[in-house]
Amino acid sequence: ETGVTQSPTHLIKTRGQQVTLRCSSQSGHNTVSWYQQALGQGPQFIFQYYREEENGRGNFPPRFSGLQFPNYSSELNVNALELDDSALYLCASSSDVYRVQETQYFGPGTRLLVL
Amino acid sequence: QKEVEQNSGPLSVPEGAIASLNCTYSDRGSQSFFWYRQYSGKSPELIMSIYSNGDKEDGRFTAQLNKASQYVSLLIRDSQPSDSATYLCAVSREGGSYIPTFGRGTSLIVHP
Numbered sequence: 001e002t003g004v005t006q007s008p009t010h011l012i013k014t015r016g017q018q019v020t021l022r023c024s025s026q027s028g029h030n031t032v033s034w035y036q037q038a039l040g041q042g043p044q045f046i047f048q049y050y051r052e053e054e055n056g057r058g059n060f061p062p063r064f065s066g067l068q069f070p071n072y073s074s075e076l077n078v079n080a081l082e083l084d085d086s087a088l089y090l091c092a093s094s095s096d097v098y099r100v101q102e103t104q105y106f107g108p109g110t111r112l113l114v115l
Numbered sequence: 116q117k118e119v120e121q122n123s124g125p126l127s128v129p130e131g132a133i134a135s136l137n138c139t140y141s142d143r144g145s146q147s148f149f150w151y152r153q154y155s156g157k158s159p160e161l162i163m164s165i166y167s168n169g170d171k172e173d174g175r176f177t178a179q180l181n182k183a184s185q186y187v188s189l190l191i192r193d194s195q196p197s198d199s200a201t202y203l204c205a206v207s208r209e210g211g212s213y214i215p216t217f218g219r220g221t222s223l224i225v226h227p
C-alpha cells in the first residue's frame with residue numbers, strides 16, 4: 001500500500017460525455033502526476049501539479065484538465081470523451097518534485113471504459 | 116523526443132533461473148532510472164532505483180546501469196512464479212521537475 005488513493009475504481013461512460021477522476025496523495029507529498037496507460041503500453045504522462053500549480057504537461061489535448069487542492073489532492077477532468085480515452089488512469093504522488101533522486105508512488109488507478 | 120525502449124516479450128524463464136530484463140533510453144541527460152513491477156490489472160510498484168553507473172543489489176534484484184551505452188537492466192535471481200508480471204523501465208533527466216518517461220514494459224512469465 002502506497003497511501004495514494006483514487007476514486008472511482010471503475011467507470012463506464014459514453015462518447016462525448018465528461019468525467020472527473022480523483023486522487024488523494026500520500027501524506028506529506030505535495031506533487032501529483034497523472035498518467036494514462038492504454039492496454040499493453042507504458043504509462044503516458046498527462047500533467048503534473050506541484051503546490052496547486054500545473055508544473056508540466058505531456059502531449060495531451062486541452063480537453064484533459066486538472067486541479068490540485070490545498071490539501072494536495074487532485075482531480076483529472078476529461079471532456080468530450082473519445083473511444084481512445086479508454087484506459088487505466090494512474091495518479092502518482094511524490095514529496096519533492098525537484099529532487100533528482102525523487103521517486104513517486106502510484107495509486108491503484110481508475111479504469112475508464114468509453115463506449 | 117525522449118524514448119525508453121523495452122522488448123515487450125513475453126520473456127519466459129523456468130522457476131529458479133535468472134531473468135534478465137533490458138531497457139535502452141535516448142536522452143543522454145537522464146539521471147534517474149527506475150524499475151517498476153506491474154501485475155495484471157494493478158498499478159505499478161517501484162522495486163528498484165539506480166542513479167550511478169554500476170550495479171545495485173536489493174535482495175533477489177540487481178539493477179545495472181551503463182550511461183555511456185544508455186542501457187539499464189534488471190536481473191531477478193531465483194525467479195519465482197510470483198515474479199510473473201510486466202516490468203516497466205522509467206527514466207528521468209536532471210534539471211527541472213521530476214517527470215519520468217516510461218517504456219512499454221516487458222512481460223515476464225516464470226513457469227514452474
